[in-house]
Amino acid sequence: MQLRVDKLGVIIAALAAYGALLAPFATFRANRIVAGEARSISEALPPAWAAIILFLIITTAGIAILKTPSRLRLGTAFAMIAALALGIGAAAAHLTPPENTYARVSPASGFWILLFALGLLAADALTRLRPSPLVRVLFLSAVLGFIAAVLTSGTWDGLSLLKEYASRADTFWAEAGKHLMLALGSLAAATAVGIPLGVLCHRVARLRDGLLGVLNAIQTIPSIALFGILIAPLGWIAIHVPGAAAIGIRGIGTAPAFVALFLYSLLPVVANTVVGLAGVPREANDAARGIGMTDFQRLIGIEFPLAFPVILTGIRIVLVQNIGLATIAALIGGGGFGVFVFQGVGQTAMDLVLLGAVPTVLLAFTAAIVLDALIETVTPNRNRVQSA
């Protein structure tokens, strides 16, 4: 068998070598605020653990460098990520002195570089394998299931991130709920308003340019500024409109955050609805009218189903964007994972920042994969039109 070298694999192996040998694997701090001390793999882990991890990294690098089957590369990447995940938990247990509740152990740059290299390896293999949407969602479930299993098993309990979580367990889930409510609620509202607006723009050409222009302008307002702009009008409404305050409308808090996210969401939904409807074949529309469909029957039966994949793409953009943007809502008291991020920044406690950031990234990632799979499922392969 002839051995050939994979170019991307060389880069991945080089990254992994740097992450494993030169960069620190874990950081040890006497308490959560002081500067940390770097620990290499051999220092951070018991000797047996360190040997296994290093051996696995060398094997993985070998598989990455050589031209190997994509399935093997993917399996190796996932196995190695799992080993690293368990390894960092072992490092926390190994580095923390017994009975010490102040000391903090967290992953250091070497760990993150290794993770990045493995992510690259997995992504490259996945691109080559072109898995079906169902398989991708199954992969995602497996990864999420693994994370959940590690979390509940207590392997990571020694890590500083989990220590931050332990002291905030109840607020964590309350903020998670608020974060989801902000991101999904504003998406639902934007879909309910945006799709009819898109239909209107499609039918009335003059409205289209005006409305899309306004929505474009809103999109260019920086998010913090938009939250700020909304304080005044919503505060006014809370005072002057009877019942408004009772349902939670206030100048600061969830209401302006919700409205801002809603406004940001409108452009992708409206624009994609317009583009999707414009892409419906002219002949299909003409035939639908010509054989006696009413405008409403044509909209529901012909235009919507054909435009649906494009509209769904707009919804995907909005969902991923909102999950990220909802973090900023914490600045005006809107809650969400941003609460931990901004508290952490204020206290220069990096672990607390991560407690807000990591779940946000995980949520956005999950949303993107699930919706991409959904879009691929509903997009039929009918570009291929046979000639007579």
Add this chain to the structure above:
Amino acid sequence: MIEIEGISKRYGETTVVRDVSLTIAPRTVTVIVGTSGSGKTTLLRIINRLVEPTSGTIKLDGEDNRSLPDYELRRRIGYAIQGHGLFPHRTVAQNIATVPTLLGWDRARIEAKVNELLTLFQLDPVAFGPRYPHELSGGQQQRVGVARALAAEPKVLLMDEPFGALDPIIRAKAQDDLLAIQKHFETTIVLVTHDMEEAFHLADRIAVMDKGEVVQYATPAEMLVKPATVFVESLIGAGERPFRLLAIDTVADAVEPGVAEGEAIASSASQREALSMLLWSGRKALPVVGPDGAVIGKVSLDGLAQRAAGPT
């Protein structure tokens, strides 16, 4: 019967259709011919009110076409267009079932109708019914398009360049199929085309349109012998006239008593085909056989030459 009375359509300053009046007899094929921009498609779309005329009326079997809501009118009139206009997200069977479903037929009746039409158009209902339009060839798509237009058994079928996207061989077959189906259902067909050959092949009567006006409305034979204007004459093509004239009638009308040698021609073939066969085989006459296969006489080069001669 379709009575078009004084129909005009203006968009701002431009007049697309100018004071058109035509009476279309039931169970006939009328072809509207013209160059692009002559207003022929607009006139067709005024019949089923896809376009509302600026003035004039259209009566279908004596009833004004504005006496119903436009969508109900269109459900009674078949409509087939170039590029078939099939719904890409619906199967062949669902496409054909569109109008019967809109009319609220029960499921058994719809299924029976879909199967009948697919069979009539030489598409196996079991194999083709569940397929999607993109899985069909162009000729098959076009047949499904016409089948969909006929699903609710309309008395009138409007067709806008229905064969424009087909290659010549499939087109000729599709035209013959259409004539057979028109006889089968006794449908009144109004068809728009820019192809004079197609018009002569299909039409009982031809309406030639130029700059929004109908310049001549006549049978193919009348139009050949007496073109109303220079434009009609150029559209027919002076060099093609004798051959088009022969293409209209069948060999049965040109049979002479007597016998001839060699391969025979069917009495149902066109006289043009007989001429072609005569010239190619270098003979002066061909034996003619009737539908039962018996020789009923001959067709001669001299006889056809007389028939192909224009008025002097």
